[in-house]
Amino acid sequence: MADTAIFDVDGTLVDTNYQHALAWYRSFRRFDIVLPIWRIHRAIGMGGDQLVPSLTDDRVERAHGDDLRAAWAEEFEPLIDEVRPFDGAHDLLLEVKKRGFQVVLASSGKSDHVEHFLDLVEARDIADAWTTSDDVTASKPAPDLVQTALARVSGTGGIMIGDSPWDAVAAGDAGVDTVAVRTGGFSVDELHDAGAVRVFDSLRDLIDGLDGTPLARPGV
Template sequence: MSFDALIFDLDGTLADTMPAHYIAWRATMAKYGISFDEDRFYSLGGCPSQKIVELLAEEQGMVLDSHTVAIEKEEAFLLEIAEVAPIEPVVELVYEYRGRIPMAVATGAMRYVADLILAHVGLADCFDACVTSEDTERHKPHPDVFLEAARQLKVEPEHCRVYEDADLGVEAGRRAGMEVVDVRNFFTPRRITIS
């Protein structure tokens, strides 16, 4: 092995959550008269919900309570969680290396949502650390979430392998000096058709 620890993004990497997240985003932002197309949604993968709300509101010249709207969006997502399935090729790696080397989750999700997703896909007890949007000031594409995961695992960043599904996360992993595996090379998320 060329690595001593594995760090996994959550949404779109361990769990096929992106369609459910997009449904929740569309419904929530429509209440405020903000459109949010699917390609743009995927381009912001890894960005915390509150930051996305701030960005979209600023672009529309609106003032929103970004924290409240982000919570509203997460609650809408949780209504869709039954549709979320594990991404099997990645989850198989978790089971293969569980107990053999340190492993962490490093996500832009809020902690309570991350915990619920991990429990839903049967991975709640598989990781030695879980770093969420509340644990760092800067978020992907900054490397902070991955560096904090490495710190908690007590493994040097250059000895960590990251699994990611979004451009912002891939960039963050590279900036952290870690080997990055882009799961889009072997997994394609479902897209949503909304009329």
């Protein structure tokens, strides 16, 4: 039985995917690499260590990977105040907590971004733990982040709540099921194909449908 709800943050609780895509587009442009923004969007949900070689190649990663990630951070910073939580983000965390689950926010984002988003969704008094990029060697779709999140609270089993195929792949490789929401802009079929056991259009829809997921009330 799962005892821990592992929440992705960017694209799931806070509406950041398109800001991230634009920041990555601008960072690549600094190195005369012009990528269609739709392709960048398709990779959002990966950590920067995975995203750069996925969108380009190993040669670009070796030559510019760290500089591209530093440029992304600089480009994202002016956009962060535009970010808003998705409707229902705080209420979903609270409801899952009330059901007896440990709540871990599993982010591979920069620590200052994670701190900002914790305040944005008023999660500090709800979450039992959270992660940042400082806590893992390899980001999603590697399973490290999910494993680290479970270890933070000595969880015996988890349920991942995420918005991207990369969340579901990472969770699956860690032996954890995923409940997905379409807030990141990915389709129902894509999320199911990546391993999500249920897909909801919004956080409010997920709250209404929790009893049909592994986050059901005990005895339901």
